[in-house]
Amino acid sequence: MLVSDFDFDLPEDRIALHPAEPRDSARMLVVRPGAPLVDGHVTDLLEILRPGDVLVVNDTRVLPAELKGTRIRGENRSTVSFNLHKRVDAKTWRAFARPAKRLQILDRLELGDDGSLLATVAGKGETGEVTLEFDLGGAILDEAIKSHGAMPLPPYIGAKRETTERDKSDYQTVYAAVDGAVAAPTAGLHFTESLLQKLNDRGVAVERVTLHVGAGTFLPMKVDDTKDHVMHAEWGELTEAAVHRLAAAKVAGGRIVAVGTTSLRLLETAARSTGKLKPFIGETDIFITPGFRFRAVDLLMTNFHLPKSTLFMLVSAFAGLDTMKAAYAHAISDHYRFYSYGDASLLFRAPHELDDEEL
Numbered sequence: 001m002l003v004s005d006f007d008f009d010l011p012e013d014r015i016a017l018h019p020a021e022p023r024d025s026a027r028m029l030v031v032r033p034g035a036p037l038v039d040g041h042v043t044d045l046l047e048i049l050r051p052g053d054v055l056v057v058n059d060t061r062v063l064p065a066e067l068k069g070t071r072i073r074g075e076n077r078s079t080v081s082f083n084l085h086k087r088v089d090a091k092t093w094r095a096f097a098r099p100a101k102r103l104q105i106l107d108r109l110e111l112g113d114d115g116s117l118l119a120t121v122a123g124k125g126e127t128g129e130v131t132l133e134f135d136l137g138g139a140i141l142d143e144a145i146k147s148h149g150a151m152p153l154p155p156y157i158g159a160k161r162e163t164t165e166r167d168k169s170d171y172q173t174v175y176a177a178v179d180g181a182v183a184a185p186t187a188g189l190h191f192t193e194s195l196l197q198k199l200n201d202r203g204v205a206v207e208r209v210t211l212h213v214g215a216g217t218f219l220p221m222k223v224d225d226t227k228d229h230v231m232h233a234e235w236g237e238l239t240e241a242a243v244h245r246l247a248a249a250k251v252a253g254g255r256i257v258a259v260g261t262t263s264l265r266l267l268e269t270a271a272r273s274t275g276k277l278k279p280f281i282g283e284t285d286i287f288i289t290p291g292f293r294f295r296a297v298d299l300l301m302t303n304f305h306l307p308k309s310t311l312f313m314l315v316s317a318f319a320g321l322d323t324m325k326a327a328y329a330h331a332i333s334d335h336y337r338f339y340s341y342g343d344a345s346l347l348f349r350a351p352h353e354l355d356d357e358e359l
Contacts (some may be wrong), residue, residue, distance in 0.1 A: 290317045
């Protein structure tokens with residue numbers, strides 16, 4: 001398909017710069033293919049979800065992976081900044097550098113407000129990517145990054161305002177547990193401890209999976225046809241115990257509700273080879289576009305995405321391109337807030353000819 005098929009006009013003022021307060025007060029558009037759109041709020045999940053349904057959440061924790069500092073080359077010094085986006089090993093990260101043209105291999109770096117986090121440029125790639133080898137490693141390096149780094153807000157937000165101390169909590173889900181992401185699984189930002197408890201009281205289970213979201217999720221598509229796009233890979237894990245619990249819920253008539261495109265991508269990766277959920281650990285570069293056959297997920301809760309993005313392609317595959325274009329046109333005209341700090345949508349999967357056979 002052409003990337004232009006997924007374009008639409010999004011006014012700049014629809015991109016939210018701050019989250020709703022409280023988190024679960026955000027608006028939520030309910031999208032059922034073939035049915036009228038329903039305007040609501042995130043707390044309406046308490047009425048929409050049924051006992052026996054399972055919310056699948058991504059418990060990755062965002063590292064404050066934006067680092068600023070100084071490049072040192074002999075007597076010359078220059079200000080640079082980095083967005084870490086993928087760990088290579090205990091001491092090494094790949095990062096996007098600004099400005100990358102100031103960097104050469106073997107340049108030394110002093111990062112953080114006090115310059116105490118030291119690193120060396122170990123490699124340089126295309127489109128501003130570099131490889132950084134830190135003097136520290138392992139858990140000690142993780143703690144140093146947390147101490148010196150800022151939250152890596154999406155460029156659509158970061159270009160319009162400075163990162164604040166509050167973003168360290170705002171840009172983190174309440175159930176974040178496993179360090180490794182450099183971008184938040186943003187649908188999960190709408191949940192509060194109170195809402196999760198009320199859902200639990202209603203008989204809605206919560207199942208945790210892990211997918212470390214990479215900065216590649218922010219990169220624009222640079223091809224004209226979706227078949228030419230190379231998807232970024234992200235590390236994830238779906239445990240055997242989680243698979244058993246999800247299978248039992250399905251047998252009992254429960255629905256699998258993916259909270260965010262990251263949870264959905266991991267579940268569908270785990271089901272892709274056999275059509276049934278299997279344990280999974282490793283990297284996935286699954287790219288979901290219209291025509292994809294969903295095997296695991298019944299409903300998807302997700303934020304509103306940008307034009308021509310891989311995420312808008314995914315939701316169009318899930319609920320139907322015409323359905324999603326109509327839903328987004330409604331959301332724009334009704335002043336829904338878009339992107340990472342924006343409002344939510346709850347999508348019901350469009351039926352296809354294999355559904356009865358798969359059940």
